[in-house]
Amino acid sequence: MNKQKIAKYFGWKLVRFVVLMIAVAIFSFVLLDLSPIDPVNAYLKGAAVTEAQRAILQQYFGTNVPLPEKIFHWLMDLLQGNLGTSLIYRRPVMDVIIDKFMASLALMTISWILSGIIGFALGVVAGKNKGSWIDKAVKVYCYAIQSAPSFWVGMLISMVFSVYLGWFPIGFGVPIGVRSTDATFIEWATRLVLPTLTLSLVGLAPIAMYTRNELVQVLSSDYVLFAKSRGEKGWALIKDHGLRNIMLPAITLQFLSFSELFGGAVMVEQVFSYPGIGQTAVAAGLQNDVPLFLGIVVISAIFVFVGNLLADISYYFIDPRIKENEFND
Template sequence: MKYEKLWSFSGNGKLWAFAGKKTLKLISLLIAVCLVSFWLVEQSPIDPVRAYIGEMSITPEHKAQLEEYWGVNMPPQEKFLNWAGNIAQGDFGTSLIYRIPVTSVIGEKFTASLILMMTSWLISGILGFILGIIAGMKRGTWIDKIIKTYCYMLAATPTFWLALVLLMVFSVYLGWFPIGLSVPIGVISGNVTFLDWLHHLILPALTLSLIGVAQIAMFTREKLTEVLSSDYVLFAKARGEKGLNLVLRHGIRNVALPAVTLQFLGFSELFGGAVLVEQVFSYPGIGQAAVAAGLRSDVPLLLGIVLVSAVFVFCGNTIADIIYEFVDPRIKQEADS
């Protein structure tokens, strides 16, 4: 009983220490992101007032009023302190493009992007894991060579180029999928069916998932090769186990957890790829909103998206660290050795 309490206390202590360390890292990360992002925005040559009004002509007095309202001529230090103070109170400001609170824009756009990214994340993880298992089982054969060549080609392919190729082939030439957007044009949101939404999602999700297949497939192949060369697998073969049954009993259970960990560590690449895919397919997500905010100097929206993106990537890395620390300590031991 005493040993059980001691184990429980030490486990809780380790958990609290881990949570405290991650909280400090998140705070320091957000502070650094705020400083760097604000400085980069300040160096932008784009005039926010001119980007806001477009080609419309206004009087110098009206322009001066807009500059005063947005604080364009304020010292950078004062602008940063005002913005950071509002962020600390949960006020991200108002988007200059959409004329609504930044939190509302991010909530709507990030939801659409999250559906796209999570769908692609699952497809790439499952497909990459299956291909890695097949390549590991057939190591040195023509099947293994085809899978490796496929993965190397994907790893060297730019995301936007692959998106353009798939768009031209499957949307323009074959006409199987719509050219862009997430819903049919001219249909109000209440009349959009699940099949309509799914039809628009398939091609962007497929494009984004194909990019993430290579890394997980090659990693799984190498880990499975190591497992199949281990002593306990050789002993299992000596007992008569072989083929798929051997891989299922001794291979997958030792390969799955490291593969899942690697998949969570790929959140940053997933988010970066989603920005390019959304631009090509005109998908109304957070990536397209970020590009529009940068081109039209919508500072409140751009900085809000940067902070949310940093938190999203940090959460993915934290989940991977939790697997390292708590789910299977052997992974951490391998990484430290």
């Protein structure tokens, strides 16, 4: 494959990434600046100060300068990797995000893998057995779970497995009174089961329904009907003529679900008091921690972009025709 074409392809991806990040940073900053949130008031938390002291704080947070100048300074700091200092944690925003995101990464990665594998398998089984009780059961589950908010599913799972059955702890990342560095793997893993289960059950519904519908269309196509006329049937027919055609759109949808995965993690982490980036985002919004909130917005945009990029890259390992077409454009 021509290295120049590969460099051109990823060069355009880099340009799109830079434009996206600039747009997200500016748009998010403007929205927060126009909102009633005030970093100075959030920092003071109702404490009485003199006008001189307030002016010093306004200068420190940069709230006493015109909006274009605020945006310029914000972008310059962002280019240097400086996202400011969190008002809640009194630490650099980047340090807080790294700590919290690592906890969420385990939750989201396991949930994403499970939802993709199980959802794809359910979709294939339902599509192969169109009209059967298996197909109807899968469709009922998918419609029901897609209609239910993720926090409600999490609360239901917590009630069943934690309160009634007592199989798992109710919440938190580690036992109360135990430092995260002192917690054993079992203590950490048992508290990850229910949030992961919730996020997986919610995430597999779209991929299952999409896969099922794609397979139904493929099985009704002319070339599959011709294959059936030659005596091909059962799982051999699905494997030879169905999986390759439905796998690509399924993977696309799965990688594009990164944004929904992040949004679902916010709700799930709140329900189970899981100390991840989702719970931190909610705390930053409720406690007016503008630097931390903006930092999480930027990181989430990077997270979604990486998901889309991985989807594009995965095409080349599944369908070589897309590889050639993409690099020749």
